[in-house]
Amino acid sequence: MTASTQLLTVRAKPPRSRNKAASSPLATALAYLAGVIIIIITIVPLLFIFIGGFRTTPQINNDPTGLPHPWLWTNYRIIVTSHVFWHFLMNSALIAIITTTLAVSLGAMAAFALSRYTFKGREALFSFFTIGLLFPLTVAALPLYLLLRDLGLLENMFGVAIPEAAFSLSITIVILRPFMRQIPGELEDAAVIDGTTKLGFFWRVLLPLSAPALTTVAILAFVTSWNFFILPLLVFNNQIHFTLPLGVAAFQSQYSADTARVFAFTALSMLPTLLFFTVAQRRIVGGLTGAVKG
Amino acid sequence: MASEGHTTTRPGQPVPGVVPPARQAPGRKSTRSGVRQRLELLLLIGPAFVLFVGFVLVPIVVAVYYSFYKWSGFGPLNHPVGLGNYRRAFADTVFLHAIQHNVTIALLSLFLQLPLSIGLALLLNRQLRGRGFLRLVVFAPYVLSEAVTAVMWLMLLQPDGFVDQAFKHLGLGSLVTTWLANTHVVLYTLFVVITWKYIGFGVILLLAGLQGIPTELREASALDGASPWQTTRRVILPLLGPTIRIWIFLSMIGSLQVFDIPWIMTLGGPAGASTTMSTYLIDKGFQSYEFGYGSAVAVILFIFCFVFALLYQRFALRRDTAGALTRMAG
Numbered sequence: 355m356t357a358s359t360q361l362l363t364v365r366a367k368p369p370r371s372r373n374k375a376a377s378s379p380l381a382t383a384l385a386y387l388a389g390v391i392i393i394i395i396t397i398v399p400l401l402f403i404f405i406g407g408f409r410t411t412p413q414i415n416n417d418p419t420g421l422p423h424p425w426l427w428t429n430y431r432i433i434v435t436s437h438v439f440w441h442f443l444m445n446s447a448l449i450a451i452i453t454t455t456l457a458v459s460l461g462a463m464a465a466f467a468l469s470r471y472t473f474k475g476r477e478a479l480f481s482f483f484t485i486g487l488l489f490p491l492t493v494a495a496l497p498l499y500l501l502l503r504d505l506g507l508l509e510n511m512f513g514v515a516i517p518e519a520a521f522s523l524s525i526t527i528v529i530l531r532p533f534m535r536q537i538p539g540e541l542e543d544a545a546v547i548d549g550t551t552k553l554g555f556f557w558r559v560l561l562p563l564s565a566p567a568l569t570t571v572a573i574l575a576f577v578t579s580w581n582f583f584i585l586p587l588l589v590f591n592n593q594i595h596f597t598l599p600l601g602v603a604a605f606q607s608q609y610s611a612d613t614a615r616v617f618a619f620t621a622l623s624m625l626p627t628l629l630f631f632t633v634a635q636r637r638i639v640g641g642l643t644g645a646v647k648g
Numbered sequence: 649m650a651s652e653g654h655t656t657t658r659p660g661q662p663v664p665g666v667v668p669p670a671r672q673a674p675g676r677k678s679t680r681s682g683v684r685q686r687l688e689l690l691l692l693i694g695p696a697f698v699l700f701v702g703f704v705l706v707p708i709v710v711a712v713y714y715s716f717y718k719w720s721g722f723g724p725l726n727h728p729v730g731l732g733n734y735r736r737a738f739a740d741t742v743f744l745h746a747i748q749h750n751v752t753i754a755l756l757s758l759f760l761q762l763p764l765s766i767g768l769a770l771l772l773n774r775q776l777r778g779r780g781f782l783r784l785v786v787f788a789p790y791v792l793s794e795a796v797t798a799v800m801w802l803m804l805l806q807p808d809g810f811v812d813q814a815f816k817h818l819g820l821g822s823l824v825t826t827w828l829a830n831t832h833v834v835l836y837t838l839f840v841v842i843t844w845k846y847i848g849f850g851v852i853l854l855l856a857g858l859q860g861i862p863t864e865l866r867e868a869s870a871l872d873g874a875s876p877w878q879t880t881r882r883v884i885l886p887l888l889g890p891t892i893r894i895w896i897f898l899s900m901i902g903s904l905q906v907f908d909i910p911w912i913m914t915l916g917g918p919a920g921a922s923t924t925m926s927t928y929l930i931d932k933g934f935q936s937y938e939f940g941y942g943s944a945v946a947v948i949l950f951i952f953c954f955v956f957a958l959l960y961q962r963f964a965l966r967r968d969t970a971g972a973l974t975r976m977a978g
Contacts, residue, residue: 378876381771381774381876382774382776384771385771385772385774385776386776388768389772389776389778392768392782393782393785395844396785396788396789396844396848399804400788400800403800403803403804406803418808418809418812418813419810419814456699460695460696460699461696463691463692463693464693464695464697467689467692467693468693471685471688471689473685473689485704486700487957488901488954488957489708489901489949489957490901490904490905490907490926490949490953492905492907492926492929492930492946492949493708493711493905493946493947493949493950493953494703494704494708494711494946495929495933495946496711496721496939496942496943496946497707497708497710497711497714497943498703499933499934500710500721500939501703501706501707501710516699517703517704519699520699520702520703520704521703521704523696523699523700524700524704527696552685552688553688553691577791580793581791581792581793581795582793583793583794583795583908583912584908584926584930587930598793599793599794599795599796599908600795602795602796602799603798603799603912606799606802606912613803613806616803620796620800620803623796624796627791627792627793628788628791628792630791631784631788631791632784635784635787638791
């Protein structure tokens with residue numbers, strides 16, 4: 355609500371730049387209209403879920419589009435004070451941290467080797483690592499499940515984190531390699547003349563210089579893992595191990611009759627993502643769309 | 649420390665996991681440095697390689713193997729069926745419909761989502777007040793998990809729920825149907841949810857692409873007497889080509905693998921009207937314990953993705969793979 359009104363009250367202003375195509379008032383008006391529509395379509399459903407959490411199920415059934423009257427904290431309070439939600443949240447966080455650590459550290463090492471060493475079969479090896487971009491984990495789900503069963507990793511967070519990290523390696527290497535490649539060779543020469551080894555150069559010079567790209571791949575791996583559904587679905591049976599996406603789906607089918615409660619639970623489970631996104635917005639959007647210039 | 653790393657390092661300083669450094673002239677090739685380089689490469693690539701082979705490649709290869717057996721996932725593999733599983737898949741109308749659903753989603757993405765994304769990106773690529781906020785909003789659904797998105801829309805689409813009421817308030821009450829129970833509508837309902845979730849990614853990607861196009865080109869084109877429409881069509885869109893091609897690639901692969909949203913919202917139903925290859929595969933494998941058959945379906949899905957990716961890279965991405973691939977992700 356506040357969002358759309360905020361934009362609605364903003365008046366169209368003559369463009370400051372000499373941008374020709376933008377100067378048509380009709381196009382500008384259309385752009386604002388499109389903007390308002392986007393905001394409504396995106397925010398209203400989200401808002402509805404959050405607000406619905408403050409109502410009771412009979413209220414929602416009587417008037418689905420109404421506002422809470424009075425605003426009730428009960429649904430939210432019950433969820434926040436129960437262990438279930440926090441369990442899901444912790445599980446998601448731990449798995450995402452393990453996945454990210456594995457994918458970024460191993461990916462950075464491999465990307466370093468693939469970018470700053472010359473050896474036979476280097477390009478072939480790089481292409482090999484990119485195969486992971488071409489198909490979804492679903493394809494590997496059945497054998498992966500059996501493999502994890504044999505390794506005793508079912509009902510274990512490593513059973514989710516390790517395959518996720520493996521599948522994240524592709525994108526990590528694809529992003530890091532060109533970035534590491536463009537760091538000037540003079541820096542490496544200087545480091546070598548100063549007596550450091552190639553690995554020393556990697557650790558002390560290249561990694562710190564690659565911080566922006568590393569942040570990008572870390573965010574990517576983290577968000578992917580945080581949102582991942584299919585692998586936790588297969589690996590976890592016991593609700594105590596559930597991640598947040600799995601937990602939300604389970605909660606919904608468990609309490610499907612209690613709409614208000616499901617609303618509150620769904621709203622709360624969106625909150626960490628939306629907060630993280632608002633805080634790290636620049637990094638995420640930039641990271642996904644062009645922080646790394648190939 | 650970072651930028652001046654080379655001045656702070658001294659010979660002989662221990663580096664974790666590394667043999668004490670031997671002086672080595674750049675580019676000099678001796679047997680010793682050759683061995684050393686090989687060791688370093690092993691140390692650097694080895695772990696990633698093992699992880700990748702073990703958890704990405706081996707499962708795929710093993711799936712091919714399982715696909716020739718009838719197997720419940722327990723006990724020995726002793727019931728070979730040759731290509732029987734594949735024949736069965738292509739004779740099963742539910743699976744054929746699943747392929748059709750995936751293709752439908754892919755085509756709808758291409759012909760509805762892409763033009764919509766381009767249009768929105770072009771509109772938003774101007775000096776607007778609150779543009780930063782708009783970007784934030786447009787991108788927000790993309791960071792939400794599919795599962796949460798699915799549960800949210802499942803709730804909103806309940807009969808006589810929020811969406812139905814909203815339609816009625818807008819005077820469109822006659823259009824209301826059972827969005828998730830009507831076999832003719834359910835796939836399109838899911839497509840709308842998918843679009844809601846993913847459109848922001850396309851818009852942001854294309855906006856980034858647009859920002860890479862120098863304004864001088866627009867101006868030059870306008871000076872030459874081109875209308876804004878002509879400029880957009882003949883100058884901007886071709887320059888946006890690499891970004892569009894990457895979007896198409898990601899979107900097509902994504903369309904082939906849709907799983908979470910139909911699984912949570914409809915379980916592929918009703919009557920298989922929203923089954924996708926992935927939901928079919930998981931259903932056969934884990935609900936019916938047909939691991940051999942499920943693996944055959946997985947292999948078919950893999951071949952779809954792989955063939956598409958190879959052809960697409962060969963014919964469409966050839967010119968801009970390296971740059972664009974890094975662009976799309978980074």
